[in-house]
Amino acid sequence: MTTNGTVPAAKPAGAQSGTASITNVAALANVSTATVSRVLSGKRAKDDDIARRVRAAAEELNYSVNYAASALRSDVTNTIGLIIPSATDPLSAQLLDELEPLTDVDSQQLLLGIGATQEKQEERIESLVARNVDGLIIVTAPGAELAATLERQQIPIVQVGGRQRSFRTSMVSIDDNAAMEMSVRHLAESGVRSVAYLANRDMSFESAELFAMFHTQVRSYSLHTDRAWNQFGEKTVQRGFHCAMRLFGDALDRSGRDDLYRLRPEALICCDDTVAFGAMVALDALGLAVPGDVRIIGYGDSPLALTTMPQLTSVRPPVRQTVAEALRLIAAGPASPAHITLPPQLVARGSTGD
Amino acid sequence: MTTNGTVPAAKPAGAQSGTASITNVAALANVSTATVSRVLSGKRAKDDDIARRVRAAAEELNYSVNYAASALRSDVTNTIGLIIPSATDPLSAQLLDELEPLTDVDSQQLLLGIGATQEKQEERIESLVARNVDGLIIVTAPGAELAATLERQQIPIVQVGGRQRSFRTSMVSIDDNAAMEMSVRHLAESGVRSVAYLANRDMSFESAELFAMFHTQVRSYSLHTDRAWNQFGEKTVQRGFHCAMRLFGDALDRSGRDDLYRLRPEALICCDDTVAFGAMVALDALGLAVPGDVRIIGYGDSPLALTTMPQLTSVRPPVRQTVAEALRLIAAGPASPAHITLPPQLVARGSTGD
DNA sequence: TTGTAGGCGTTATCAG
């Protein structure tokens, strides 16, 4: 036996406190370092006296594994990389808030990379891969095309949102076409005859596709719309205000006409809650009632949606499920990529009826 | 010489590609691993043929250091931990967006922890310290008291915002008292006679202090205010709307009185741009003009401030300087803590004049 | 300035 028969209160060798290593724990528990490693990492079936002794010793010495050493030996770093275009992007922020607690229960850590352009995102991918992250979640920047960079990597990668262009990596996306279908149907069922769409201009193919989907759905529900009503633009309050002013600014003059619904929309679908909010402010200023004169649907189900009067009907992205699926796909490893599409949820509130 | 006279195209030993190690580079450059380490880490003065050969070899093999091994040997992980209450907190998000590019140029990585309560924040601190981060930046959650936890750590820690309660750690804070002074002075100089303050209720000592500071400044500029006008509340659009409705709801009845400025404030200072925005919407609905009847100042200089009409005067927190100082203090090490207070900037726009 | 050699803390391997 190399360990002494008595069990001395083994002190850490290092000068600074708080640096107990596996050797100290092993000495205190009177077992080998290998056993300590096995017990603490759960690779040992029995929960006998030895296991208890090891845990007690680790506890007493306030031991925690050295992740660097562990990573060096086992090629597992217990880290997950997340790349987002910007922390001020609402969806990215929501994902962060949902993701962090989940990684924590796995005693994993989140390495963050921010890149708003394709080039920056590629840089961040390279640098996180160089850190040996166990997996990578990427919220693609609008218009970024990362397929080539992603294909090259050996680790599980999950792309969130954006368009799938690689069959070697996984993707979890939000079914915005379904959201559009829900929105138009919801409006049609509430008796609306015409509708306008304030779309998002972010240069992406998805936006264009969604714009087409809007028209498809409008036709399928026999609603009216007008080329001049539907425009691409920013996701800002101001933009919503201006658009509503343009659409309804001279509406009062024409009241009484029975084809009024063809002159101005009876409902607005907005690409973002902020746009919807701006539109509601404008309508209020014009003396038009929501939902009486105009019904409104936003997107994102941001906190803003609860603060308008009436409260805003909005499309809620499935953030929690997205995060859960992403982590599941990473745990599954790089060999089993999958493409998952999750439906959002239409949260009906006062702005589309009562 | 142990290396062969010829220079073979040394291949990585591992089966998978992309795993070249320092040994491979050394072999290809025909030098020792020690020299490679010194050249690539910049601990070697000359830039001679050897240095070039090493760099060329590293390039050719697509070599990048194994951070785990490097950390194990040298106790430097090239990682910085950041703890924030929530990614949806505007200040935290702005800090993230500013911080990430700066850590990147240092080839450092950001480890993120999210915790909205004192308990969660302490958990995250422990877990990031266990990861051997080189430094820790903490955006304190409202009301959290981390002094005891922070004192215990051996690494450089910078607290952002909040109240300093430890002389062993650094702090970078925003001088909100100065912001209040600027705001009141700005209003006084524009001829306002009375002012109300829509304060933030977050249970923190700072909010209470700021509330007192408001009254101090109001007195010092001989302005009028009223106990009933100034209340604590949420940072939401709705709250601003309600407060303004309450303050100005029956204002029209009293117009014409020459002591009107004592019955309702001629200016509003808001704890947040969203509150200011809500107030502007309410004022618009009430037929009161901004800045003609009421002048308004927000806080945060969020994108929202540019989308109101007129644009919103707001206090801009010194995010960039905060991040720069935090990184500087971390680089300086744990032995030289400092307390730094940075002044915000009052961005004057239409809501307080022209 | 360069190379040699040892060790950082952990886990995988292998023999008992």
Next chain:
DNA sequence: CTGATAACGCCTACAA
């Protein structure tokens, strides 16, 4: 199941 041992890749004290 346990313990002894080697190896992960890198950095650095030391010797040349």
